[in-house]
Amino acid sequence: MTDSTLLQGPIHELHVELGATFAPFGGWEMPVQYAGTVGEHTATRTAVGLFDVSHLGKATVAGPGAAAFVNATLTNDLARIRPGKAQYTLCCTAEGGVIDDLIAYYVSDDEVFLVPNAANTAAVVAELRAAAPAGITVTDQHRDYAVFAVQGPRSAEVLTALGLPTEMEYMAYADAEWDGRPVRVCRTGYTGEHGYELLPAWDDAGALFRALTERVRAAGGQPAGLGARDTLRTEMGYPLHGHELSLDITPVQARTGWAVGWQKPEFWGKAALEQEKKAGPRRTLLGLSALDRGVLRQGQTVLRDGEPVGETTSGTFSPTLKVGIALALLDTEAGLAPGDEVEVDVRGRRLRCAVVRPPFVETSTK
Numbered sequence: 127m128t129d130s131t132l133l134q135g136p137i138h139e140l141h142v143e144l145g146a147t148f149a150p151f152g153g154w155e156m157p158v159q160y161a162g163t164v165g166e167h168t169a170t171r172t173a174v175g176l177f178d179v180s181h182l183g184k185a186t187v188a189g190p191g192a193a194a195f196v197n198a199t200l201t202n203d204l205a206r207i208r209p210g211k212a213q214y215t216l217c218c219t220a221e222g223g224v225i226d227d228l229i230a231y232y233v234s235d236d237e238v239f240l241v242p243n244a245a246n247t248a249a250v251v252a253e254l255r256a257a258a259p260a261g262i263t264v265t266d267q268h269r270d271y272a273v274f275a276v277q278g279p280r281s282a283e284v285l286t287a288l289g290l291p292t293e294m295e296y297m298a299y300a301d302a303e304w305d306g307r308p309v310r311v312c313r314t315g316y317t318g319e320h321g322y323e324l325l326p327a328w329d330d331a332g333a334l335f336r337a338l339t340e341r342v343r344a345a346g347g348q349p350a351g352l353g354a355r356d357t358l359r360t361e362m363g364y365p366l367h368g369h370e371l372s373l374d375i376t377p378v379q380a381r382t383g384w385a386v387g388w389q390k391p392e393f394w395g396k397a398a399l400e401q402e403k404k405a406g407p408r409r410t411l412l413g414l415s416a417l418d419r420g421v422l423r424q425g426q427t428v429l430r431d432g433e434p435v436g437e438t439t440s441g442t443f444s445p446t447l448k449v450g451i452a453l454a455l456l457d458t459e460a461g462l463a464p465g466d467e468v469e470v471d472v473r474g475r476r477l478r479c480a481v482v483r484p485p486f487v488e489t490s491t492k
Contacts, residue, residue: 135180136272136331144339144349152244154181156352163353167445170317170358174278174347176338177355179323180331183228183247184271185240187254189262196230196238199257199394201377203387209234211298212314214385216377217242217250218395222402223373226250227365227382229314231299241273243367253394271310272331274338277321277358279490280345285311285322287341292322296492304334316355318362318489360442360451363413363484369424369439370411370453379407379455409436409455412462413486414479416450420472422479427471428454435460438470446487450477453484 132155141148146157157178159166169175187196197204202215209232217225226246231239242250247268254264276284282292290311291300299312307330315321326334339349356366365371370380377383378399386399416422422441427434441452452470456462464483469476 133181135178136328137178137180137335140332140335141178146349146351149352151352152181154244156181157349159351159353160349163351163357164445166348166350166354167357169347170278170319170350170354171446172279172346174276174280174284174342174345175317175350175354176335176342176347177275177277177350178272178335179275179355180272180328181244182273183240183242183244183250184267184273184325185242185247185251185254186265186267187238187240187258187262188236188265189258190236192262193232193235193238195258195262196254197387197390198392199254200228200230201386201393201395202230203390204230204232204238206387207232207297210300211295212312213297216371216382216385217253218377218393218399219373220395220398222376222378222395222398224367224371224375224377224380225253225373227367227371227385231312246367269328271325272328272335274324274326274331274335275315275317275321276324276338276342277315277317277319278347279320280347281319281321283345284338284341284347287344288337290324304337307334309334315491316364317358318364318485318487318491319358320490320492356440357442357445360440360453361444361446361486362489363453363486365411365453366440375439375455376402376407378402379409380411407458409457411439411453412456412464413482413484414438414452414454414468414470415447415482415486417467417478417480420450420475420477422450422452422470422472422477426452428456428479429469429471429476430460430462430466435462435468444486450479451486452479456481
């Protein structure tokens with residue numbers, strides 16, 4: 127995809143004004159950093175970071191029994207939550223591969239709002255539309271709403287200063303107003319910190335982002351790009367589709383079985399995933415923490431006693447721990463467990479790493 131065909135979010139010119147550097151991601155031209163990834167990462171962990179993630183998809187499933195329909199298709203069990211709450215879930219193939227991981231907002235028994243990943247929105251919408259019974263509509267609203275993430279220990283302070291609600295449970299949301307304009311405020315995020323995600327109308331995004339930027343800076347934080355978003359989520363061991371989840375990497379392998387309603391009578395991929403769970407996956411996602419100096423990246427071979435035993439799916443330098451970290455799919459037959467030592471082939475050099483169970487740093491979401 128060329129620069130001329132990349133999509134832009136509703137506040138692209140504001141990012142230019144803020145000095146952002148850009149890169150393609152999921153078909154969109156996205157701000158990667160402003161002042162620097164490490165500083166933006168640290169600001170989010172210690173104060174507050176502001177992320178524009180408007181590239182994320184949005185879709186509404188509506189009609190009589192919409193929630194029951196979604197519950198019969200996506201993996202997690204909507205019956206576990208109630209209207210006003212959200213849930214992490216997966217859209218799988220019949221073979222158990224992951225089309226996408228997404229957040230489902232339970233609006234009512236007749237309406238569910240979905241936030242898939244940018245590049246997979248069309249595929250998720252197409253699958254749901256093809257399966258929807260008469261009376262249920264699936265509407266792609268990718269460009270109807272912006273999405274801003276306010277993440278960090280001072281995130282509630284930022285929202286309170288703008289008159290927005292903050293006192294909701296984790297994975298709950300409230301429909302509010304800012305400056306007379308509607309905005310959905312969600313206690314969700316992708317950083318491991320206490321935080322919120324705001325969904326204003328696409329055309330209202332600029333004014334709200336400017337107000338958020340002012341309040342974030344006053345709280346000792348700063349705008350943050352996808353670079354910091356990636357280092358933050360990797361420290362938490364959160365999966366990224368195309369890395370830790372894919373059509374070839376199942377929830378059982380990725381250790382996201384907690385987002386599967388195993389007791390539900392049906393969901394896409396149920397039979398295949400139940401069989402894999404019973405038999406045991408051939409590979410399992412674990413973390414690696416570098417014992418030597420070096421940079422871990424996706425697609426590097428993991429070795430034990432010189433023999434390949436897996437491959438890294440994501441890798442970065444942890445600004446919090448000051449070491450290289452990675453997520454890796456490790457062969458079950460190798461019998462690796464936290465505390466074991468392996469090596470990673472980094473451009474022909476063997477980098478010693480310890481096997482760990484993510485997260486790499488303590489979560490503060492609640």
